[in-house]
Amino acid sequence: MDRAAFAAALTEKLRRRGVRVDLSAAATLTRALAAGNAEVPGTPAHPSVPASPTTPGTPRTSGHLYWITRICLVRRSEDLPAFDAVFAEVFGEAVPADGPRNPPSSVRTRSRPDGVSEGTGGGTTGEPGAGDAGHGRPVRGRGRAPLPWATPAPHGPPSPARVALSATEQETLAQEPFETLSDAQTAQLGTWLAGAVPHLPRRRARRRRPGRGGARVDLRATLARARRTGWEPWELARQKRVRRPRRVVVLCDVSESVRTQSAAHMHLMRALVRSPARAEAFAFATRPTRLTPVLAHGDADAALERASEAVTDRFGGTRIAGSVRELLASRHGAALRGAVVLVLSDGWDAGPPEDTAAAMARLRRRAHRVVWANPRAAARGFEPRTGGMAAALPHCDVFLPAHTFAALREVVAAVADLRRPPGAPRP
Incomplete structure (x- = not known):
């Protein structure tokens, strides 16, 4: 599952239904999905969404997915009905490969001549949301592309997901020798090092610019100011060297x-x-x-x-x-x-x-x-x-x-x- 594509597509669908979604909500949802590998104890399930088998790297139940997306994307109570409708519509029209195997009970399905089920809970069959709700895999609807978050599996074994390090973990691992770090830790500490680079040294260039405290008098600017004082240079304008990296x-x-x-x-x-x-x-x-x-x-x-x-x-x-x-x-x-x-x-x-x-x-x-x-x-x-x-x-x-x-x-x-x-x- 491509979490970033899933979050971007879901937020765009919610905005089209009038839900006010923050600009950073898609990034927040992506991080929440990456961190939601284990089921949260005591998480209530949505009444209309059945449970699904556990899959590594994804929320363990569709109810868990419902509450993660709702917490990350919804900020107003008046947007909850629209969110529930979009959630039911999305997972009724086409279920991701790692999601629930059956559509929610609130979404009715009907059969098409080609044998593919399509949802009738408010969605259209021509948009890139049409899929096979009974088999849990995306299909093409009227020549359109499949769901953007249901990507084909890569060749070979999947690469382990990088778990974001906290500030304390970064400072601790920064003290460890390079030989003891894994490739993922080295990559994350490399990003941490790039953010810790300060302003690098600067040198004095030959050019000058107006500035207070300069050692050189700017004659042209001084004469321009003297026009206001009867051509008496009452205030001296100065220049200082330009500093470049x-x-x-x-x-x-x-x-x-x-x-x-x-x-x-x-x-x-x-x-x-x-x-x-x-x-x-x-x-x-x-x-x-x-x-x-x-x-x-x-x-x-x-x-x-x-x-x-x-x-x-x-x-x-x-x-x-x-x-x-x-x-x-x-x-x-x-x-x-x-x-x-x-x-x-x-x-x-x-x-x-x-x-x-x-x-x-x-x-x-x-x-x-x-x-x-x-x-x-x-x-x-x-x-x-x-x-x-x-x-x-x-x-x-x-x-x-x-x-x-x-x-x-x-x-x-x-x-x-x-x-x-x-x-x-x-x-």
Whole structure:
């Protein structure tokens, strides 16, 4: 059953009958249907609706469905008769595959020449509500499409529904390492991380605009004001610099050594790409791959799937120095100039440490700031002893762990420069 299509179709049908349904009622009903997997004890059944067999993922009885839809969609007592009529009409004309097997007693049925029963409780047979009430499956009525919420079953086993996490559960799971999280929890925490991205750093542009407290006097505006005071510049107009979002560039390691952390790091990259800063995202193992267009997709699952297909060297070896040099020499190398560069990697490099140090030194000279997030930095007794990490660390402004979603939130704060008190010198 497509819950969203069912909620949208039912609310539209109620509005056509004069019931005042809120704008957010369809979304509320969708969430209620997703959460109504278990029967609520003590829920009364509607007198005209019989019970139905239990089906996973749907209300256990038609009476349960009646009260869920009524609570979510009806706000006025005078709309109850119209709601009852629409509910009886819908489930009398065509019953969803997971719904009651017999029509309500208040709805009469008659047989058509083709052997299909149709309801006579106030509905028309030509609209996309006609169906087989006796067999519980939608049919086509006069060439129209079937009910929008009665979708065919997908091929293969159904995917488990995602249960929405509460704020407390999100904060608790955000402290857990990536290895202990399921795919569904990782996806939901990725959405939580995208909502926690603050305003990213800003830079002073060359343009100026009128503003109080500016250090420069706006001569044209000052002379315009002096016309009202006999050409005496009594009030000075000032200008200040325009501040624009500073560019953010993310380099994410997707080699074999960070296989368990790559999915969460991809969610961080997508959150930064879709932020107001519109970050540039690159994944690298042996060579850099630009992922900005695919990660900007509105659907998180589709974006991550396309990103996985785009990276051809995923879960292979690691060449940090070669990837950084190739990025600096490419047409995207100009994006690094004056940007905040975030590197997500454990620092394991197959090349010589001298090459890594030279590449990172060149990257640091071009960038405004370099933040390195290591998923292994939170381990007890960790020291950057690997050749690549030890060579790159002197050229990094901030070094942080990146083993949990809470740690990734700290990484975002470091990228936004929120960890530095106002007025303090930069590291």
